[in-house]
Amino acid sequence: MKRLFITLAAVVAFFQLASAQEYLPKWQEGYMDIHTIATGRGDATLVIMPDGTTLMIDAGDNGKKKDKQHPNDSKRAGEWQSIYMKHFMTGLPGNGKVDYAMITHFHDDHMGAISEMLPGSNGYGLSGITLVGEMVGYNKLLDRGYPKYDFPAKNVNGANKKFMEEYHKFVKYQMGLGMEMEQFKPGLLNQIKMVHNPKKYKRNFEIRNLAADGKVWTGKGEKAEKQYTGDPKLFDENVNSCALRITYGDFKYYNGGDLSGGNWPSYKSDERDMETPVAHVCGDVDVAKANHHGYYDTCNGAFLNIVSPEVLIIDARSDNHPVPSTMTRMTDPLVWTRQPEFYITVDQARGKLGEDLWKHFKPWGHIVVRVYEGGEKYQVFVLDADKLDYPVIYKSDIKTAGK
Numbered sequence: 001m002k003r004l005f006i007t008l009a010a011v012v013a014f015f016q017l018a019s020a021q022e023y024l025p026k027w028q029e030g031y032m033d034i035h036t037i038a039t040g041r042g043d044a045t046l047v048i049m050p051d052g053t054t055l056m057i058d059a060g061d062n063g064k065k066k067d068k069q070h071p072n073d074s075k076r077a078g079e080w081q082s083i084y085m086k087h088f089m090t091g092l093p094g095n096g097k098v099d100y101a102m103i104t105h106f107h108d109d110h111m112g113a114i115s116e117m118l119p120g121s122n123g124y125g126l127s128g129i130t131l132v133g134e135m136v137g138y139n140k141l142l143d144r145g146y147p148k149y150d151f152p153a154k155n156v157n158g159a160n161k162k163f164m165e166e167y168h169k170f171v172k173y174q175m176g177l178g179m180e181m182e183q184f185k186p187g188l189l190n191q192i193k194m195v196h197n198p199k200k201y202k203r204n205f206e207i208r209n210l211a212a213d214g215k216v217w218t219g220k221g222e223k224a225e226k227q228y229t230g231d232p233k234l235f236d237e238n239v240n241s242c243a244l245r246i247t248y249g250d251f252k253y254y255n256g257g258d259l260s261g262g263n264w265p266s267y268k269s270d271e272r273d274m275e276t277p278v279a280h281v282c283g284d285v286d287v288a289k290a291n292h293h294g295y296y297d298t299c300n301g302a303f304l305n306i307v308s309p310e311v312l313i314i315d316a317r318s319d320n321h322p323v324p325s326t327m328t329r330m331t332d333p334l335v336w337t338r339q340p341e342f343y344i345t346v347d348q349a350r351g352k353l354g355e356d357l358w359k360h361f362k363p364w365g366h367i368v369v370r371v372y373e374g375g376e377k378y379q380v381f382v383l384d385a386d387k388l389d390y391p392v393i394y395k396s397d398i399k400t401a402g403k
């Protein structure tokens with residue numbers, strides 16, 4: 001009898017220990033989840049809208065071995081992103097594919113690269129957007145260049161030219177299988193919209209395209225205006241990034257790819273402040289992804305104070321994400337009066353930043369913003385980026401949206 005009791009006690013203790021591990025509670029209709037997926041090789045965000053419609057923003061893989069990959073090096077970043085997305089898309093309405101995929105701009109850390117590319121069997125190489133496209137699939141894909149890819153010049157992105165050729169082949173092949181393709185146009189309202197139950201959320205959900213191709217929404221109707229003078233070929237790919245704002249009830253989220261907020265000596269033009277005009281039409285949001293990974297030329301004071309998120313996410317893949325000068329600016333209450341909670345996907349910048357700057361961050365990992373029914377409250381979860389069952393390693397208090 002005594003032995004049985006001890007065995008039972010051991011079994012109970014085991015289950016208590018096992019159940020101590022917390023996981024993200026399952027998505028349910030009415031929730032909006034925004035996952036910033038941590039691989040350490042490039043940006044990837046998955047949005048699950050309140051009706052279950054999915055939007056993937058970027059699927060990056062810079063193919064650089066020096067950037068530490070998570071959870072490990074046994075697969076490519078696109079495979080890890082696909083495995084993650086399939087895990088959290090299980091049980092959603094639809095055909096299992098991502099309803100909308102978009103690329104903010106044509107750089108490897110947002111769409112994939114020729115280096116470390118897998119050969120594939122459909123006539124194009126697999127990395128980033130093409131790899132996730134094969135493993136998960138897209139019903140519709142948007143980018144800033146389709147169909148002509150001629151802005152600001154015929155070769156829209158010299159730096160990633162070889163992979164762009166693979167990408168064009170991918171698009172052609174997938175369109176033959178039924179994938180829809182569209183150009184992301186600045187100013188448009190609901191170019192990306194719910195596909196499963198839009199009527200139910202008609203009054204409290206919208207997606208506004210804020211910027212693309214150096215043009216920014218004017219704030220009136222669906223008009224957009226160019227922000228530069230002179231030759232657009234002087235500008236780098238980053239300033240042409242697509243930016244959008246998602247609104248659900250009182251809650252607002254901003255993502256603007258690698259938009260720049262000012263000049264940086266390595267670039268030719270001194271007209272690189274896209275952040276300030278975008279901030280003016282975007283207005284105050286609850287959660288923002290920092291532009292350009294918190295690099296030197298980004299997150300200027302005007303942008304921070306106008307957009308003024310309660311939660312700032314840095315999607316990082318190098319020891320310059322963020323750079324110390326930008327982190328110093330962002331954490332200076334004289335620059336940015338309303339200090340947010342800082343979140344980051346990987347810890348590569350920790351050494352360069354030093355503990356005084358690093359201490360502002362919550363534990364690093366996959367970052368999930370869960371907006372509760374109606375968009376009045378939200379909460380941030382951080383999931384372990386090195387474990388394949390994605391345990392929760394941090395969760396914020398429940399926040400009121402629109403404050």
Ligand SMILES: [Zn+2]
Pocket residue numbers: 107109110258292293
């Ligand atoms: Zn980037």
